[in-house]
Amino acid sequence: MIKFADNRASKQRKENLAFLTFRIMSYFVVVILAVIILFLLYNGARVISWDFITAMPAEGMTKGGIFPAIVGTLCLVAGSMVFAFPVGVLSAIYINEYAKDGLFKRFVKLMTNNLAGIPSIVFGLFGMSLFVNTLGFGDSILSGSLTLGLLTLPVVIRTTEEALRSVDNSFRQGSLALGATKLQTIRKVVLPISFPNIITGLILSIGRVSGETAPILFTVAAYFLPKLPHSIFDQVMALPYHLYVISTSGTNIEESRPMAYGTALVLIAFVLIMNIIANLLRRYFSKKVKMN
Amino acid sequence: MNSIISTRFLNLYYNEFHALKGITMDIQPNTVAALIGPSGCGKSTFLRLFNRMNDLIDGVKITGDVLVNGKDIYADVLDVVELRRTVGMVFQKPNPFPKSIFENVAYGMRVNGITDNQYIAEKVEESLRQAALWDEVKDKLKKSAFEISGGQQQRLCIARALAIEPKILLMDEPASALDPISSAKIEELIWELKKDYTIMIVTHNLQQAGRVSDTTAFFYLGELVEYGDTKEIFTQPKDKKTQNYITGRFG
Ligand SMILES: Nc1ncnc2c1ncn2[C@@H]1O[C@H](COP(=O)(O)OP(=O)(O)OP(=O)(O)O)[C@@H](O)[C@H]1O
Numbered sequence: 324m325i326k327f328a329d330n331r332a333s334k335q336r337k338e339n340l341a342f343l344t345f346r347i348m349s350y351f352v353v354v355i356l357a358v359i360i361l362f363l364l365y366n367g368a369r370v371i372s373w374d375f376i377t378a379m380p381a382e383g384m385t386k387g388g389i390f391p392a393i394v395g396t397l398c399l400v401a402g403s404m405v406f407a408f409p410v411g412v413l414s415a416i417y418i419n420e421y422a423k424d425g426l427f428k429r430f431v432k433l434m435t436n437n438l439a440g441i442p443s444i445v446f447g448l449f450g451m452s453l454f455v456n457t458l459g460f461g462d463s464i465l466s467g468s469l470t471l472g473l474l475t476l477p478v479v480i481r482t483t484e485e486a487l488r489s490v491d492n493s494f495r496q497g498s499l500a501l502g503a504t505k506l507q508t509i510r511k512v513v514l515p516i517s518f519p520n521i522i523t524g525l526i527l528s529i530g531r532v533s534g535e536t537a538p539i540l541f542t543v544a545a546y547f548l549p550k551l552p553h554s555i556f557d558q559v560m561a562l563p564y565h566l567y568v569i570s571t572s573g574t575n576i577e578e579s580r581p582m583a584y585g586t587a588l589v590l591i592a593f594v595l596i597m598n599i600i601a602n603l604l605r606r607y608f609s610k611k612v613k614m615n
Numbered sequence: 616m617n618s619i620i621s622t623r624f625l626n627l628y629y630n631e632f633h634a635l636k637g638i639t640m641d642i643q644p645n646t647v648a649a650l651i652g653p654s655g656c657g658k659s660t661f662l663r664l665f666n667r668m669n670d671l672i673d674g675v676k677i678t679g680d681v682l683v684n685g686k687d688i689y690a691d692v693l694d695v696v697e698l699r700r701t702v703g704m705v706f707q708k709p710n711p712f713p714k715s716i717f718e719n720v721a722y723g724m725r726v727n728g729i730t731d732n733q734y735i736a737e738k739v740e741e742s743l744r745q746a747a748l749w750d751e752v753k754d755k756l757k758k759s760a761f762e763i764s765g766g767q768q769q770r771l772c773i774a775r776a777l778a779i780e781p782k783i784l785l786m787d788e789p790a791s792a793l794d795p796i797s798s799a800k801i802e803e804l805i806w807e808l809k810k811d812y813t814i815m816i817v818t819h820n821l822q823q824a825g826r827v828s829d830t831t832a833f834f835y836l837g838e839l840v841e842y843g844d845t846k847e848i849f850t851q852p853k854d855k856k857t858q859n860y861i862t863g864r865f866g
């Protein structure tokens with residue numbers, strides 16, 4: 324007979340201590356998040372109004388609203404997705420479904436991962452040099468969208484790739500064995516199954532794009548432009564840059580302080596709404612995939 | 616002899632690993648051939664030769680000939696998609712698509728360019744009947760294929776394969792994940808299908824091989840040890856290894 328040491332009490336104590344530590348850490352995260360949001364609400368809630376969201380800025384940005392910045396951010400988000408989504412999804416399909424395991428595939432993966440590690444200000448600089456100057460798009464929605472699109476491309480590629488990889492191979496085999504081509508298999512089986520996860524990745528990257536400041540600094544963002552854009556070659560204001568401007572270099576920083584908090588609130592609300600939409604869409608489409 | 620399937624001195628390598636060794640074998644039309652042998656002896660690998668599913672695995676190398684209907688299916692000019700339409704496959708694990716029951720069966724027709732919805736609907740019913748599943752699912756064709764039992768899913772996969780009217784059906788342990796009743800249903804089904812199809816079935820269940828097959832091939836470590844009439848293989852095997860396997864002395 325083996326004799327087990329009777330150390331149940333000490334084991335139990337260690338268990339409890341470990342759990343307590345984990346729990347405190349997780350509370351800590353929640354508390355920090357809550358503090359940030361409460362802080363913003365406390366300082367910014369009183370400027371939030373219908374006018375704030377729908378009016379032009381006025382009186383050196385100490386009064387009025389942030390309408391053009393909201394519109395600008397929406398334009399930039401849409402523009403960057405129009406670019407990043409097809410390019411990212413198609414290249415992820417290529418990497419995951421077509422490329423054979425080998426040097427080339429590893430190289431492409433390495434490059435996308437490195438792309439993801441480049442600081443966003445560097446993207447800004449690159450965008451200015453390529454889109455604004457070399458290609459002559461000037462400071463415009465087009466230049467800004469392309470720069471933001473480049474920035475988020477690795478995220479789109481990686482989430483799409485993960486979504487594709489999580490599709491069990493038996494589905495692909497089942498389809499091919501019925502005489503479907505590879506393209507048909509991807510279109511009719513692989514993509515519908517992975518669609519919910521692809522969409523989620525997309526929307527999360529929208530959240531990220533909407534908050535980026537550095538890439539738009541030299542490519543599109545206007546300091547003060549109280550009108551709406553007419554074409555993709557126009558400059559726009561944007562929420563994160565507007566926030567930066569009115570908290571550092573406005574005409575009257577102290578007086579525009581509440582406006583800054585209000586802008587931050589709107590920005591956070593936008594990201595939050597995007598995340599909620601992502602979750603709803605994912606649920607909706609995963610249900611749909613099973614039924615269809 | 617006009618065999619529908621034959622291999623000549625066939626070797627298959629997974630990179631360095633020699634998985635099938637010099638296999639020569641013929642299968643007659645409208646018969647059921649059972650492939651038996653211990654785990655890892657190459658049965659699934661052999662089965663996957665005939666619809667070229669091994670192509671999907673990196674590092675596979677093949678020498679020798681594989682003929683289906685007298686045609687070298689590894690010839691450069693061969694259309695793999697067309698081959699897979701005539702050589703259907705049922706996998707060991709049921710793998711219905713996350714689509715409705717109806718769309719699962721219709722899938723093969725749709726990807727092969729059939730657009731006549733009337734025809735598709737009739738064929739779906741016919742295939743489900745053939746697979747002995749129609750009565751169980753006729754009221755829920757629009758329901759997800761994930762909402763039926765594993766045994767029903769496997770019969771759905773059989774129906775799906777039948778719907779494009781292949782000539783040959785490859786079955787890799789189609790009943791291994793099933794309860795005895797579903798398993799018996801599939802055996803019955805194989806008997807039925809023999810009229811129109813040539814069937815190769817991998818099985819670990821020797822009684823099952825004895826019941827459903829006309830011929831039996833015994834594989835061991837990548838070699839075809841013995842191949843012949845099922846009755847003979849089971850009653851008077853010529854090779855000592857076959858005898859040992861049949862009588863359960865190893866495996
Ligand atoms: N994708 C692969 N890469 C490398 N080796 C493989 C691969 N698939 C199978 N093999 C090897 O080839 C041999 C035959 O495998 P196979 O799957 O054909 O055996 P099997 O007879 O079907 O076995 P089981 O009864 O367990 O299904 C085994 O030794 C296996 O390790």
Ligand SMILES: [Mg+2]
Binds near residue numbers: 658659660787817
């Ligand atoms: Mg096997």
